Amino acid sequence: MSNQIGGPDDRQRDHQAPSKQEPILSIRNLHVDFRMRNGVVRALHGVDFDLALGQTLALVGESGCGKSVTAQAILRVIPDPGEIRKGQIMFRLRSQASEPEIDIAALPPKSPILNEIRRKHISLIFQEPMTSLSPVHTIGNQIGEAYRLRRSASRSEARDRSIELLRRVGIPRPEQRIDRYTFELSGGMRQRAMIAMALASDPSLLIADEPTASVDVTIQAQILDLLEELQQDTGMSLIMITHDLGVVASVADRVAVMYRGVVIEDASCEELFDNPKHPYTRGLLSSVPDLTTPGKADIATIRGTVPHPFAVIPGCEFHPRCDHFMKGVCDVRFPDETPVGPQPNAPDHVTRCHLYTVEEPEEGSDGPAAAAAPRK
Amino acid sequence: MAQPRPQHRENDHHATPMDDGDLIEIDKLKKYFPIQSGFLRRHVGDVRAVDGVTFSIRRGETLGLVGESGCGKTTTGRLIARILEPTDGSIRISTNGNATDVASLRGGALHDYWRRVQVIFQDPYSSLNPRRTVSQIIAEPLVCLTEMSAAERRDRVGELLELVGLDPRHAERYPHAFSGGQRQRIGIARGIALNPELLVADEAVSALDVSIRGQIINLMVRLQRELELTYLFVSHDLGIVKHISDRIAVMYVGKLVELCSADGMFRRPRHPYTEALLSAVPRPDPKAKAARILLPGDVADPANKPPGCPFHPRCRYAQEVCAQDEPEWRNVGDEEHRHLVACHFADTLELKGALPAETTAGSTQ
Numbered sequence: 001m002s003n004q005i006g007g008p009d010d011r012q013r014d015h016q017a018p019s020k021q022e023p024i025l026s027i028r029n030l031h032v033d034f035r036m037r038n039g040v041v042r043a044l045h046g047v048d049f050d051l052a053l054g055q056t057l058a059l060v061g062e063s064g065c066g067k068s069v070t071a072q073a074i075l076r077v078i079p080d081p082g083e084i085r086k087g088q089i090m091f092r093l094r095s096q097a098s099e100p101e102i103d104i105a106a107l108p109p110k111s112p113i114l115n116e117i118r119r120k121h122i123s124l125i126f127q128e129p130m131t132s133l134s135p136v137h138t139i140g141n142q143i144g145e146a147y148r149l150r151r152s153a154s155r156s157e158a159r160d161r162s163i164e165l166l167r168r169v170g171i172p173r174p175e176q177r178i179d180r181y182t183f184e185l186s187g188g189m190r191q192r193a194m195i196a197m198a199l200a201s202d203p204s205l206l207i208a209d210e211p212t213a214s215v216d217v218t219i220q221a222q223i224l225d226l227l228e229e230l231q232q233d234t235g236m237s238l239i240m241i242t243h244d245l246g247v248v249a250s251v252a253d254r255v256a257v258m259y260r261g262v263v264i265e266d267a268s269c270e271e272l273f274d275n276p277k278h279p280y281t282r283g284l285l286s287s288v289p290d291l292t293t294p295g296k297a298d299i300a301t302i303r304g305t306v307p308h309p310f311a312v313i314p315g316c317e318f319h320p321r322c323d324h325f326m327k328g329v330c331d332v333r334f335p336d337e338t339p340v341g342p343q344p345n346a347p348d349h350v351t352r353c354h355l356y357t358v359e360e361p362e363e364g365s366d367g368p369a370a371a372a373a374p375r376k
Numbered sequence: 377m378a379q380p381r382p383q384h385r386e387n388d389h390h391a392t393p394m395d396d397g398d399l400i401e402i403d404k405l406k407k408y409f410p411i412q413s414g415f416l417r418r419h420v421g422d423v424r425a426v427d428g429v430t431f432s433i434r435r436g437e438t439l440g441l442v443g444e445s446g447c448g449k450t451t452t453g454r455l456i457a458r459i460l461e462p463t464d465g466s467i468r469i470s471t472n473g474n475a476t477d478v479a480s481l482r483g484g485a486l487h488d489y490w491r492r493v494q495v496i497f498q499d500p501y502s503s504l505n506p507r508r509t510v511s512q513i514i515a516e517p518l519v520c521l522t523e524m525s526a527a528e529r530r531d532r533v534g535e536l537l538e539l540v541g542l543d544p545r546h547a548e549r550y551p552h553a554f555s556g557g558q559r560q561r562i563g564i565a566r567g568i569a570l571n572p573e574l575l576v577a578d579e580a581v582s583a584l585d586v587s588i589r590g591q592i593i594n595l596m597v598r599l600q601r602e603l604e605l606t607y608l609f610v611s612h613d614l615g616i617v618k619h620i621s622d623r624i625a626v627m628y629v630g631k632l633v634e635l636c637s638a639d640g641m642f643r644r645p646r647h648p649y650t651e652a653l654l655s656a657v658p659r660p661d662p663k664a665k666a667a668r669i670l671l672p673g674d675v676a677d678p679a680n681k682p683p684g685c686p687f688h689p690r691c692r693y694a695q696e697v698c699a700q701d702e703p704e705w706r707n708v709g710d711e712e713h714r715h716l717v718a719c720h721f722a723d724t725l726e727l728k729g730a731l732p733a734e735t736t737a738g739s740t741q
Binding site: 062063172186187188189216217218219220221222224225243244245246247248249250252269270273283284285287288289291292293294296298299300301302305306 | 438444445555556557558585586587588589590591593594597612614615616618619620639642652653655656657658659660661662663664668669670671673674675730731
């Protein structure tokens with residue numbers, strides 16, 4: 001089938017040709033280890049993805065799959081004892097298009113460039129607003145501070161700008177709310193205040209780590225709409241970390257599905273939902289009950305549970321839970337990234353699964369043989 | 377496998393007949409939490425968490441109770457489980473066709489009630505004592521509320537573990553050795569240990585990952601079939617509630633706004649709040665970028681509710697009367713397929729559900 005996408009939306013059309021667009025962020029073979037007293041947790045081992053300017057990428061997966069660690073790695077704020085073992089995080093500063101990309105992974109921890117990236121270029125918002133907002137400062141102080149870190153501005157300028165930002169994120173009566181403390185605001189309002197703070201530095205990349213997991217559906221709808229709107233206004237890129245496939249479907253241009261520290265499938269949003277390839281992705285999609293099925297029919301599930309983080313699984317990480325397990329293949333070799341999209345060889349839909357590589361075992365297997373691999 | 381249900385103590389509470397098929401009847405149930413202030417801790421107001429709800433739970437059904445945080449759904453569940461004592465109103469349980477009022481139960485009679493009504497909690501991490509083994513956790517209700525011997529309890533724990541899909545050989549392990557999904561199975565095993573009639577599942581699957589959530593829902597459905605359980609399924613996740621429930625009740629700031637069959641609600645909601653709630657559920661389908669109805673503002677403060685219909689400040693259909701008169705809780709379906717709603721304009725509004733409205737409004741099946 002062709003890669004036609006129904007919507008007249010411009011943003012949707014952009015990602016049809018991601019290769020032509022300069023990625024703002026490009027992660028290659030990223031490994032993060034947590035060296036604990038009683039073992040090593042390989043939190044990430046070989047994460048690859050690209051993010052184009054203005055695009056929304058959803059990082060999806062269950063708890064412990066490494067989606068939050070990926071976000072932390074991008075800002076180099078991985079908690080101890082985690083560390084980047086190898087790999088690259090290439091980031092392009094939008095303002096300096098002529099400048100070469102910066103490898104965030106290679107910067108020394110106290111480097112001024114790293115601080116500048118955190119201050120001006122990449123912002124992070126969390127699930128729980130109280131973890132990033134101070135309880136003893138007014139929200140105006142906090143947003144103003146973020147703004148003044150970006151550029152030299154007087155306090156009154158920062159205050160004006162903060163009011164403007166609060167209005168922008170949909171907080172009514174911002175002139176009064178700006179002097180409130182966080183505990184005086186409702187959950188949805190706090191989430192908005194945090195988004196305002198993240199936007200104060202006018203970032204080119206916003207990473208939202210489960211931004212709606214702790215709010216109600218009606219507030220969630222407001223926040224998702226707000227993020228989409230802000231993105232259209234500012235042209236920033238967005239990484240949305242979530243486990244909720246409904247959220248993914250409603251905001252993402254591109255989706256990277258993670259399982260135990262590896263991106264196992266990466267495709268455009270429509271393609272992923274229409275044509276999932278990896279057995280894990282399929283399992284995830286079918287374990288969300290469909291509203292139209294008459295009640296209480298069994299929900300399809302993925303058997304077993306995610307193995308313990310210390311466990312070292314040879315070959316494909318998913319093979320102990322996979323219904324298509326091939327002995328001697330899946331438990332031996334780590335699957336390569338294989339293009340499985342509608343256009344052979346195009347990297348717009350890739351997966352790591354031996355079902356699609358087994359025909360041609362050499363690396364970089366391409367051509368019709370791989371594309372014609374078993375298709376369910 | 378399932379032991380006979382314990383004989384209910386004959387008690388002297390007024391016995392009035394109850395509607396056939398109803399297990400629990402709740403009438404004008406209220407729970408106010410006092411707000412105290414100042415040095416003398418004077419009573420300055422009330423958080424009206426549950427403010428007069430009336431509904432019934434039928435024997436063998438799953439009643440979904442949905443709403444946003446702070447709407448009182450958890451408090452309602454806890455009142456029914458009698459973890460909390462109601463401020464006003466009645467909760468009646470059917471005992472051999474007669475109704476027993478449980479709002480005022482004390483002592484032994486309350487223990488009897490707890491044998492019939494048990495709870496599964498949301499967080500499988502904080503609801504299990506980390507210092508006790510799985511067998512101690514599951515046996516706890518047996519120790520407290522029955523006179524089983526240690527050997528009987530051991531057998532029952534093994535049986536329960538098997539029933540919820542855990543290995544009985546793991547009974548002597550501690551909760552930390554189990555994953556989130558397995559812990560929730562332990563919580564369920566504890567919930568069904570006494571062979572209760574009603575299980576109040578308070579956000580029982582909200583903390584679980586997608587693939588595990590399906591396993592637990594399937595387990596709950598199977599147990600309901602095998603043990604003839606009745607569920608009150610409290611959740612904010614409408615997709616899951618639709619899947620598991622026969623009927624759904626929607627709460628908003630301490631009040632019920634709508635109650636009808638799950639299918640009927642998704643096809644033709646009658647309350648504007650339900651409509652907005654349904655439209656806000658993100659669907660796992662990129663093509664279904666539905667027009668979300670964005671509700672302006674925040675949920676009303678349960679300590680300081682707007683007059684009239686509590687939803688009127690956010691309602692796009694609100695008219696003058698909505699700010700003055702509180703809408704009556706009434707049936708807009710027929711006698712057989714009751715569709716209860718609290719909205720002045722339930723008869724005239726044409727609201728949009730999440731599913732195409734092909735069946736007639738309010739149909740149960």
